[in-house]
């Protein structure tokens with residue numbers, strides 16, 4: 459397999475892929491796309507580890523989504539999953555204030571996030587951040603995540619589906635937090651400034667499949683191969699050569715996720 463891209467955030471375990479999962483996975487292999495599937499609770503975390511164990515080009519991230527805090531966090535079970543060699547990150551974890559009904563939920567989400575950081579530290583793997591602001595207080599969830607991470611300088615972190623302002627991005631980047639953007643960047647212009655200003659070595663690629671398919675697939679189910687379209691938009695906005703950018707961002711992913719660069723047929 460000649461590896462060209464790393465979709466560092468997808469959910470191929472979701473029911474959206476039940477009818478043709480193996481075909482989608484085969485297409486990733488043909489197109490040279492490594493995929494990190496991300497769990498959102500204990501059940502889905504087990505699913506992504508099973509997929510990663512069965513396919514060389516698939517990896518897994520285990521954890522509980524911030525909005526799933528009510529399910530609790532089974533430290534022992536998550537630790538067992540996190541120790542698997544195909545598990546490359548812990549999450550998706552962080553803070554999601556978008557649909558919060560009661561302020562007390564914030565404390566519950568923060569507690570769950572801190573538990574993920576502790577697990578990430580104990581297995582020496584980065585955290586995969588999910589951060590979403592409420593419409594009324596833009597920037598607050600990002601600030602709260604940053605404050606919690608400041609207390610844990612040893613933990614590496616990646617912010618998936620980054621939607622913060624450049625001010626926030628600058629603070630995150632200075633902390634060593636890498637950023638990725640989904641297919642939404644092919645049709646929404648609110649991400650352009652951050653995409654242009656982020657140093658190349660701090661960018662990763664993702665699809666968040668089955669969600670937010672890029673143009674020309676907008677509105678349909680997304681799949682990891684569409685990371686091509688995300689990358690084409692990144693290259694266009696940054697006025698960089700798409701192939702060179704693809705190679706650079708693949709190497710960023712291998713570096714951030716601490717994977718050996720020589721494991722697959724990667725030329726540079």
Ligand SMILES: [Zn+2]
Nearest residue numbers: 467496550666
């Ligand atoms: Zn996700």
